Amino acid sequence: MLAALAAVVILVSTAIFIGLGGDDGGTDPRAQGARGSAAPASAGAWVGTWSTSAAAAEPRTLRGLSGMSVRNVVHTSIGGTSARIQLSNFFSSRPLTITHASLALAAAPSNPTAAAGTMRRLTFNNRTWVTIPPGKAATSDPVRLAVPDSADLLVTTYTPQASGSVTYHPHARQTSYLARGDRTEDTAGAAYTQQSPYWRYLTGVDVWSKQAEGAVAVLGDSITDGITSTAGANHRWTDFLAERLRSEPGAPRFGVLNQGISGNRVLSDGTQFPPNNPSGLSRFDRDVLSRTGVKAVVIELGVNDILRIPHQTDPDRIVWGLKRLTEQAHARGLRVIGATLTPFYGHRGYTPQLDAVREQVNAQIRAGRVFDEVVDFDKALRDPISPLRLRPMFDSGDHLHPSDNGYRAMARALDLDHLRGRTAAEL
Incomplete structure (x- = not known):
């Protein structure tokens, strides 16, 4: 009997370890802050940095x-x-x-x-x-x-x-x-x-902070990943956004979480098993909704659905996927700022027909049919009179990925008031 009881104790202890220490998928990240002797005792909150x-x-x-x-x-x-x-x-x-x-x-x-x-x-x-x-x-x-x-x-x-x-x-x-x-x-x-x-x-x-109001999570593709930004310089557009949030008077005190994956699409996963490059829809809970202290979401996705083979040429399908992401965020009380799809004229995959799909998606985004608020990255990267245009917005050779100055222009296009936005009840 004693041996049997000892075995039960071991099994229960193992289950507790796996549930708390080995698998973060189903636990509330705020609750984890109470574990361990190093957890701060004073007022504050955990937030993703x-x-x-x-x-x-x-x-x-x-x-x-x-x-x-x-x-x-x-x-x-x-x-x-x-x-x-x-x-x-x-x-x-x-x-x-x-x-x-x-x-x-x-x-x-x-x-x-x-x-x-x-x-x-x-x-x-x-x-x-x-x-x-x-x-x-x-x-x-x-x-x-x-x-x-x-x-x-x-x-x-x-x-x-x-x-x-x-x-x-x-x-x-x-x-x-x-x-x-x-x-x-x-x-x-x-x-x-x-x-x-x-x-x-x-x-x-994550950090324990007395000043932070939360975090903004950005779901995106290679443009959010910042694959043409200067390596080691932290010049992705999300880095420039973090700089604005730290320095501009009245800006919300938010951490910035970059959830970009190069080549990412709204609708389709990669081809391996388990799927590499999981779609925005399949990874939204893992990469955005489960992140610590998230108060707002920015979505920059859709270009690869059009450009990558097989091409998605139905703009309504892409819009449907973006709406599903917005609905999932609303179910968690989160507001969503959505980006227009950026230009790709000159990219090796460009055709007038594919660009027309992009424009149709953007028309629905600008009309307010998809997100709570809109940031017009398309316009930010096209604007020829921007004072930040010290060199071309695109200098990567394929006219899809911005230069450092292009990424900075994108960060400046985001209205910081939209990060606070409406309450969950209003959504």
Whole structure:
């Protein structure tokens, strides 16, 4: 009988661990802030300061990155007094065991060296390790750390064993680093000799803030991903938006969460299993609605539905998908600012017929039939007299992705009052 009772205790303890530490998918992120001895006792709230969307399984990583330390470099939008992270194993068919994880401020932008006195060892449900089942995510316990606005963080993980395909975000526009062996809490960056243009495993960073009013989550494609912005400079249009929210008088004190995936569509997933590049409709709950402290949503999607094969040539189908996203946000009491589809004249996939589909979608967006508010990115990137047009808005060669100045113009086109907008009851 005693042996049977002991077995029950072990099973219950394991279930609690998986529910709280190993799988973040079905829990309220605000409740997680109460866990762990490091949770702040004073007034405040958890809010997302940085995030990215898990896009696919990294090619040629069927055995994972065993025996390697992965040091991701990410840039905050808003600061706080404590922090926690989210790790994801969405695209692997095998459990991912992280035996060592840490968080620190970078000593210099895009640098793998930690600032003195900022290295923190991370735990998961008070354990120094976590096993994340396939298709799931895990959130760390909070650690006390003064996180500034607009600062680079170092999030490092180590896994000792083969774990299956690596869940990653390929177009980071930021250099991260790898080192052989467990160098997770190295403050010096000397061991991190291998550079990487990817973010691996890491999909979110939250901070505890007394000043933040919430976060705005941006669902988008490569234009939101910022794949032609200057690497390491944080010049995506969402970075320029975060700058406005920090500096403009009267602006809402929001974190900015970039949920862009290059090539993303409203309606269609990628072709692999599990689907790489999941559609806006299929990932909306995971990447937007479940993010910490989200108060408003911006949607910039639809161009790839038209441009990518098979071409979606029915504008009403694209509008239908955008409306479904808006309805899902409304069900959570969130308001939605929707972007017009940007121009692609000169792109290799351009045809007058496809551009006519884009214009028809934009006509319905501008008429107020899709979103609560509209930001006219199409106009922002066409305006020839913009004072910000110091060089062409498009300089990537394919006339689809903006230059840094184009991204800045997009951020300035957003009316910040729309982020506060109407109440959930009015919606």
